[in-house]
Amino acid sequence: MLRAKVSLDREQQSSYTLWVEAVDGGEPALSSTTKITILLLDINDNPPLVLFPQSNMSYLLVLPSTLPGSPVTEVYAVDKDTGMNAVIAYSIIGRRGPRPESFRIDPKTGNITLEEALLQTHYGLHRLLVKVSDHGYPEPLHSTVMVNLFVNDTVSNESYIESLLRREPEINVEEKEPQISIEPTHRKVESPSCMPTLVALSVISLGSITLVTGMGIYICLRKGKKHHREDENLEVQIPLKGKVDLHLRERKPMDISNI
Secondary structure, rough: OOOOOOOOOOOOOOOEEEEEEEOOOOOOOEEEEEEEEEEEEOOOOOOEEEOOOOOOEEEEEEOOOOOOOOOOEEOOOOOOOOHHHHHHHEEEOOOOOOOOHEEEEOOOOEEEEEOOOOHHHHHHHEEEEEEEOOOOOOOOOOEEEEEEEEEEOOOOOHHHHHHHOOOOOOOOOOOOOOOOOOOOOOOEEEOOHHHHHHHHHHHHHHHHHHHHHHHHHHHHHHHHHHHHHHHHHHHHHHHHHHHHHHHHHHHHOOOOOOO
């Protein structure tokens, strides 16, 4: 039985190759060798790593003339795991600002877009708390990052913005998980309706039965007529023979020798 002497990490080394030799106790000793390849399975031991934005203190200027539907920034993260443990979903779980609901995030790509036109009352700092989670089993792991969007024409006072960023934001966290649907690779093929085929088969079967029945009736009628004709012929021939015999008997010459 093989046992690991140290802890193994798939992210550092995913496979091992060993040569095992088996030796018996005979004289002389005989042996054989075999090659064993060990593949390490992935476990969900790494939370998503946010690469952009680089910190919770960074911010981005959003012009008031930005059109609705335009992308303004993105959240980008990676996961060192594999499979479903590395599938990442993005969601906004907290908002703060004059009109933070004006922005939305794509759960698959992490792109943040403007949902509605910005008004004069929307100027200022908008803070979005973004949750980045994987689809790991048995329990998903996640990370969070703060996205700061400053709506204004220019950045005239950076120190003022930095002072706002240093303040602890009062954000109510929304416990709403992002929903990502995994589309199947096989498309469903709808089977054609069998009703026309069944109707056609029924018509053919009915026609065949009618044809066979008609032929049977026709044959029976033919045979009946044939027997009827034969009976009529017999009835006619018998009287004819009787008349002929009677006629012959009437014309038989009389014996007059005894007169």
